Amino acid sequence: MRKRVDVLVIGGGIAGISAAARIARHAETVVLEQESALGYHSSGRSATFYHFGIGNDCVRGLTAASSDFFADPPADYADGPLWTEKPALFIADQASLSELEALRVEMDRFIGTVTRVGPQRMLEIVPALKTGEGGIVAGLLDTGGRKLDADALLQANARAFRKAGGTIVFDAPVSAVARAGDRWEVDTPEQGYSARIVVNAAGAWADELAGMAGVRRLGLQPLRRTIIGFAPPAGLDVSGWPFLKTVSEDGFYMLPDAGLLLASPMDVTPHDPCDVQPDDYDIALAAWRVEEATTLQVSRISTRWAGLRSFVADKVPVAGFAPDAPGFFWLAGQGGYGLQTSPAMALAVEALMFDLPWPDQLSRQGLRAEHVRPDRLYRTVQATPSDN
Ligand SMILES: Cc1cc2nc3c(=O)[nH]c(=O)nc-3n(C[C@H](O)[C@H](O)[C@H](O)COP(=O)(O)OP(=O)(O)OC[C@H]3O[C@@H](n4cnc5c(N)ncnc54)[C@H](O)[C@@H]3O)c2cc1C
Structure with a gap:
């Protein structure tokens, strides 16, 4: 029946x-x-x-329209907020400064929490960043970023x-x-x-x-994306570090989570739907991009995984x-x-x-x-x- x-x-x-x-x-x-x-x-x-820092106007609109729910969910959902404060820092080298400015304009249309920051301020926030000539020269700090669970x-x-x-x-x-x-x-x-x-x-x-x-x-179109997790150097407290993301898409993002730093090379590999697993190349790429942009050494990868992000045209x-x-x-x-x-x-x-x-x-x-x-x-x- x-x-x-x-x-x-x-x-x-x-x-x-x-x-x-x-x-x-x-x-x-x-x-x-x-x-x-x-x-x-x-x-x-x-x-x-x-x-x-992601998506177009519709996506940003949907994101903004979701904030009240996360901050103060109805009682039948949860007893308290479903997010915690975690600023986001979008970083740019000399070649991607125009992308950084374009992102600031886009974000300003939806939130009033974004400020432009220079090398000195960025180093106060993430001391491991390689700033200056050949490295990161400017950033956007969004104090309105939030970590979901x-x-x-x-x-x-x-x-x-x-x-x-x-x-x-x-x-x-x-x-x-x-x-x-x-x-x-x-x-x-x-x-x-x-x-x-x-x-x-x-x-x-x-x-x-x-x-x-x-x-x-x-x-x-499902696209595979990889995340690695590695331990920060002994004695370095990274819990207050922001969600850090290069403004150019051929970079990486990184954020602290449960004592580790998680990093993604922001890979976008087309993949059939399945229980997708990370590829060795993307794992190595994540580590390499972190080491290129920071003074961190990814000597041992503690965890790794991949998931599918599925897009229409x-x-x-x-x-x-x-x-x-x-x-x-x-x-x-x-x-x-x-x-x-x-x-x-x-x-x-x-x-x-x-x-x-x-x-x-x-x-x-x-x-x-x-x-x-x-x-x-x-x-x-x-x-x-x-x-x-
Ligand atoms: C590495 C990575 C980082 C991301 N970071 C973020 C982020 O920071 N913030 C953010 O908002 N989003 C992020 N995303 C995107 C987010 O995870 C996805 O947009 C979201 O999870 C999609 O949800 P979904 O329910 O559509 O898909 P899923 O979670 O995949 O759910 C679909 C479900 O359908 C089930 N299913 C499929 N076929 C059948 C069937 N025939 N019968 C029964 N069940 C079936 C599957 O088992 C699955 O559980 C990230 C994604 C990845 C991979």
Whole structure:
């Protein structure tokens, strides 16, 4: 017997669970996750930072619209803030000074916490930086940067979801999705479901899931990104160091976390959806870029991992009903900002799914439904053989 529900959310990452927490206020909702815990894939492998040095206007708008939630989440989610203060320092060498200035202009449109800093101030903040000729010459310090906690965020959303009556089913890989009358039939090994609405929050697998359902794909591209962790020199307290990021994309970022320094070479390697593992080259590149820009020696790498960041063509996350498939709701393309934009995207999902007024928090940031709805992509995506 198929279990009948209103809404089935496929994917228990941050996108799926944060949307589900809002959907469950209106409809009986089940989340299906193929793994045995929330956030096993991208959501559990991120740098978990909140900042405005990434993405375009829409992404920055979604980030800004999410801040109230992180600072003061509703009581059904968590009892206190879901972030801690952690400034961000964006650094530039001589060749990337124009990029630094362009970033300042972009960030100033959304926040008033950014100041330009010179070598002396940067050395006070991160004494290991190589500044001066041939090195880092200028930076932008954003005191509004914040460290998120991915697990706390996933659990807060799960708590609100369950309080609203929702159910999460783990170890439930969806193997078939088919339209039957005015409903969707969804198969997992243990149980079949019949749902009025299916939400495709399958992360890097979202296009594959659409193909399974006979729905036109969005042209989603997963990109692998690597993080290493290494111990700072003995006796050096790095806990107060900021999230440090080169303004040029062929650099690195680094931040202190639980006694280690985490660093990424900001790799962007196209990859098929899978339980992705780090590549030796990217691990070495991370260490090399840290050593090039700082006086730190990465003598032993204590931890390493990789995750997938999945983008559509315009790099703006997608939420909305598929124009070619009634009841099939897209929630994909969260790229490298799926955690920091998740509260705003969940609001967008709720409004679009239940035809509610567009949320003020989003309008105030200049965001409209057209910015996130999938329709915008259909003009540019090529049909593939497995599309209708
Ligand atoms: C190295 C790295 C650093 C990052 N840093 C940041 C950062 O600092 N700040 C930030 O905001 N974001 C960051 N991100 C991006 C962020 O992690 C992602 O945007 C976000 O996690 C995407 O969430 P998701 O729910 O779409 O994907 P996922 O977390 O991958 O969730 C999708 C889920 O769908 C499930 N699934 C797939 N197919 C099926 C199926 N057939 N049946 C059942 N379940 C299925 C998967 O098991 C998975 O759990 C980073 C990402 C990486 C890789």
